[in-house]
Amino acid sequence: MTWDWGAVRAFMPHFWDGLAVTLQALALGSLLSFALGLVWALLMRTPTRWVRWPVGIVTEFIRDTPLLVQLFFLFYVLPEWGIAFSALTTGVVAIGLHYSTYTMQVYRAGIEAVPAGQWEAATALSLPLRRTWTAVILPQAIRRVVPALGNYVIAMLKDTPMLMTITVLDMLGQARLFSQQHFQFTEPLTVIGVAFVLISYPASLLLRALERRLVR
Secondary structure, X not given: OOOOHHHHHHHHHHHHHHHHHHHHHHHHHHHHHHHHHHHHHHHOOXXXXXXXXXXXXXXXXXXXXXXXXXXXXXXXXHHHHOOOOOHHHHHHHHHHHHHHHHHHHHHHHHHHHOOHHHHHHHHHOOOOHHHHHHHHHHHHHHHHXXXXXXXXXXXXXXXXXXXXXXXXXXXXXXXXXXXXXXXXXXHHHHHHHHHHHHHHHXXXXXXXXXHHHHOO
8 A cells, every 4th residue: 555645635625625614513512512501500409390300301311321322313313304504513512512501510519619609608698690690700711611611622622523423525525525435435535544643632621721720
């Protein structure tokens, strides 16, 4: 087997297109998972059990169901009920919804780690509940959980190739399409593997440095 640099050069325009789609899905999916995870975490702290129980059941079901099954359900089943999105939108929703059940647990841990004295101080100052959350509790909780949230971003990056199964041309989707058209598999798949390493490893180093900075 010989390495074909011509195949690499021919694949690179497709790679850049796939990289743009991958990063777009990652960014939007991450934002959705962070926002929805916080909503889940706050709902789980409500004193009303008729809110907590349905949220707990839904999030547990999502967390215990494979992401691939969720992708297929959203992309192939929902259109039968008259609910249809583009492939990329479906992928973003699936990734964001799936990982929101994990970021929810991160937020819950961060909120519970806020010292009880902070709650007592807010009560002593007669701060409204909304002000207590937005100005006292959440800033401290989120600061504690940023590294953990970052780890889930890396996990989401590694799961973006699943979007290929619903016709999204991410990096792996572009590599597969190119390979089938040109019968060149080694070069495009190697480029994709190296790209994931070049994105994931520096990101993990950045998260470690951020974690050390935040715990000071």
